[in-house]
Amino acid sequence: MVLNYIWVGFFLIAFLTGLIKLLFWGDLAVFPAMTESLFTMAEVGATISLGYIGLMTLWLGIMKVGEEGGMVAFLAKLVSPFFSRIFPDVPKGHPAQGSIMMNFAANMLGLDNAATPLGLKAMNHLQELNPDKETASNAQIMFLVLNTSGLTIIPISVITLRSVNGAANPTDIFIPILIATFAASVAGLLAVSVAQRINLLTPIVFAYLGGATALIAGMTAYFGSLGPSSIETQSTLVASVIILGLIMTFIAAALLRRVNVYESFIEGAKDGFQVAIKIIPYLVGMLVAIGVFRASGAMKAVVDSIAWIVVALGMNPDFVEGLPTAIMKPLSGSGARGMAVEAMQTHGVDSFVGRLACVFQGSTETTFYTLAVYFGAVNVRRTRYTVTCGLFADLVGIITAILVAYLFFH
Numbered sequence: 001m002v003l004n005y006i007w008v009g010f011f012l013i014a015f016l017t018g019l020i021k022l023l024f025w026g027d028l029a030v031f032p033a034m035t036e037s038l039f040t041m042a043e044v045g046a047t048i049s050l051g052y053i054g055l056m057t058l059w060l061g062i063m064k065v066g067e068e069g070g071m072v073a074f075l076a077k078l079v080s081p082f083f084s085r086i087f088p089d090v091p092k093g094h095p096a097q098g099s100i101m102m103n104f105a106a107n108m109l110g111l112d113n114a115a116t117p118l119g120l121k122a123m124n125h126l127q128e129l130n131p132d133k134e135t136a137s138n139a140q141i142m143f144l145v146l147n148t149s150g151l152t153i154i155p156i157s158v159i160t161l162r163s164v165n166g167a168a169n170p171t172d173i174f175i176p177i178l179i180a181t182f183a184a185s186v187a188g189l190l191a192v193s194v195a196q197r198i199n200l201l202t203p204i205v206f207a208y209l210g211g212a213t214a215l216i217a218g219m220t221a222y223f224g225s226l227g228p229s230s231i232e233t234q235s236t237l238v239a240s241v242i243i244l245g246l247i248m249t250f251i252a253a254a255l256l257r258r259v260n261v262y263e264s265f266i267e268g269a270k271d272g273f274q275v276a277i278k279i280i281p282y283l284v285g286m287l288v289a290i291g292v293f294r295a296s297g298a299m300k301a302v303v304d305s306i307a308w309i310v311v312a313l314g315m316n317p318d319f320v321e322g323l324p325t326a327i328m329k330p331l332s333g334s335g336a337r338g339m340a341v342e343a344m345q346t347h348g349v350d351s352f353v354g355r356l357a358c359v360f361q362g363s364t365e366t367t368f369y370t371l372a373v374y375f376g377a378v379n380v381r382r383t384r385y386t387v388t389c390g391l392f393a394d395l396v397g398i399i400t401a402i403l404v405a406y407l408f409f410h
Contacts, residue, residue: 010289014296021297033295041291045284049276057272059117062247063099064268065261069254072098082208086189086198089129089139096125100143108151119147120275120377127378135382136375142192144374144386149188149393150365152181158362161340167349171231173358175220176404180363182216184397191389275377282376286368290331299327319402321347322356326398329360330367330391337361356405364397
C-alpha cells in the first residue's frame with residue numbers, strides 16, 4: 001500500500017509541476033520531456049532486468065554449490081548468534097541465514113552486481129517462512145532495511161567514478177563513505193529493532209556490533225595510512241580475492257562432499273531466468289515514476305526549497321548543491337550516478353560539492369529500487385513500515401555524510 005501511494009504521488013506531483021510550469025511560465029518543453037522520460041525509463045527498466053539474467057544465473061548457481069557443499073550452512077553458523085537476535089523468526093540453521101550473510105558481504109565489498117542475486121535468494125528463503133505471502137514479514141523488513149542502508153567497506157564503484165572524471169585523489173572519499181554508511185546501517189538496525197521490539201542490549205549483540213566497529217576502525221586506519229594509488233589498487237585487489245576465494249572455497253567444499261559441482265551449479269542457475277523476468281514489471285513501474293518526477297522539475301524545486309530554508313536558518317548552504325545526488329539515490333542508482341557526475345562536471349571533481357556528491361553516492365542505497373525489486377520478486381504487496389525505516393536510515397546516512405564532508409573537505 002505504501003509503494004502504491006508513493007508511485008501515484010510521483011505521477012501526481014510531476015503532472016502538477018509540469019502544468020504549473022506550462023501555464024505560468026510558458027514552458028512548452030516540460031510535457032514532451034516528461035513523456036520522453038516515461039518511455040526512456042520503461043526501456044531502461046526492461047534492459048536492466050534482462051541484464052540480470054546472466055548475473056542471477058551465475059550467483060544462484062554458485063549459491064546452490066555452496067548449499068550442497070555445506071559452506072553456506074557453515075557461514076550461517078558463524079553469524080547465527082547475532083542473526084538469531086535480529087531475525088528471531090528465522091530458525092537456527094535455516095538457509096536464509098547463509099543467503100543473508102552472503103548478500104551483506106557482497107554489499108560491503110561494493111559488489112553491486114553480485115549483491116542483488118544473493119539478496120533475491122535470501123528474500124525467497126524468507127518468503128518460505130512468511131505466513132502471509134502478500135505482507136512483508138518482520139524478518140523481510142529487517143533484511144531490506146539493513147540492505148538499503150548500504151553498508152560499504154570498499155566503495156570500488158565510487159572510487160572508479162572519481163578516477164574516470166579526473167580526480168587528483170580518487171580515494172579521498174574512502175573514509176567519509178565508510179563512516180557515513182556505517183552510521184546509516186546502525187540507524188536502520190535501531191529503527192527496525194524499536195518497531196519490532198527487539199532487545200539489542202545483550203552481550204552477544206554488543207560483541208558482534210563491537211567487532212564490526214573495530215573492523216571498520218581498523219580498515220579506516222589501514223587504508224588511511226596508504227597513498228592514493230595504493231588505496232585504489234589494494235581495495236580492488238581485496239574485493240577480487242575475497243569473491244574469487246569464496247567461489248573456490250564453495251567448489252572445494254562441494255568436491256570434498258563428492259557433490260557433482262557442475263550439475264549442482266546448473267540446478268541452481270535454472271532459477272536465474274525466472275527471477276529476472278518476474279521483476280520486470282515492478283522495476284519498470286518504479287523507474288518510470290521516478291523519471292517523470294525528475295523530468296517535470298519537481299526534484300529541482302525540492303532542492304531549491306531546501307536551499308532557501310537553510311539560508312533562512314543562517315546555516316552554510318554549500319552542501320545544498322550536492323543534495324540532488326542524495327535525494328535521487330533512494331529513487332534510482334543510475335539517476336544518482338548521473339547527478340554525481342553532473343555535480344563533478346559543474347563544480348569540479350575535487351570541489352567540496354563534487355566530493356560530497358560522491359560521498360552521498362557511496363553512503364546511501366537505492367531504497368525504492370531495492371524494495372520494488374526484492375518485494376516484487378516474491379509478490380509481497382503490503383510493505384508495512386519498511387519504507388519509513390529505510391528512509392530513516394538514508395536520512396541518517398545523508399546527515400552524517402554532510403557532517404563528515406565538512407570535516408574532511410571544507
